[in-house]
Amino acid sequence: MAKKRPVTNLMALGVLSTVVVRDLHPYDMARALRGWGKDQDLPIKWGSLYTVVRNLARHGLLEEAASGREGRRPERTVYRITPAGRAELVDWTRELLSAVEHETPRFRAGLSVMAVLTPDEVTTLLQQRVAEVSAAITAAEEQLAAYVTEVPRLFLIEIEYDIAMLRAESTWMRSLIGELADGTLPGIEQWRQFHETGRPSDDMVELAEKSLEK
Numbered sequence: 251m252a253k254k255r256p257v258t259n260l261m262a263l264g265v266l267s268t269v270v271v272r273d274l275h276p277y278d279m280a281r282a283l284r285g286w287g288k289d290q291d292l293p294i295k296w297g298s299l300y301t302v303v304r305n306l307a308r309h310g311l312l313e314e315a316a317s318g319r320e321g322r323r324p325e326r327t328v329y330r331i332t333p334a335g336r337a338e339l340v341d342w343t344r345e346l347l348s349a350v351e352h353e354t355p356r357f358r359a360g361l362s363v364m365a366v367l368t369p370d371e372v373t374t375l376l377q378q379r380v381a382e383v384s385a386a387i388t389a390a391e392e393q394l395a396a397y398v399t400e401v402p403r404l405f406l407i408e409i410e411y412d413i414a415m416l417r418a419e420s421t422w423m424r425s426l427i428g429e430l431a432d433g434t435l436p437g438i439e440q441w442r443q444f445h446e447t448g449r450p451s452d453d454m455v456e457l458a459e460k461s462l463e464k
Contacts, residue, residue: 253345276327310332325423365441376423380427
């Protein structure tokens, strides 16, 4: 089970990972997050950066390292990570790598209600998705190949993970498309009948009623 953390926004994890390297102004934190590609790994909303930084400081995870003003420019505050912030970064990372949390991808939501479409339309849509996933795999592989000679593999693991997940999704979708195409998916005849007659089969009605009894 995930722990209750003082700052729950995952953008805070990214911020802590930048200041663990050196003291930074929020503007430079944003540059680091973009440069390291963390905007692809974390749900980052750039407009929330200063709020996240202030919250981290309020909870003692960051502290002011320096503050100054040049001419008429706004005051610039540089932050450093505190011992508590370093401990939070380490503990949060351990949790993310070890704890299984239920996450609901949008694709899963679509699969859960795909029966509202005909089997033929679902097949067509899945074929379109397979093509997009294949393109995403190619793009990720090219990105990995471009970085691998300059960046240690340690800092490219998340791209490898993306590729593995996309390949697994592609393999599973191709299998489902095959079952739809050859009619071997269990319940496909009742599914077709539902769209042809506008009425669910007796088996579908019985299943729905049983679920209401739980």
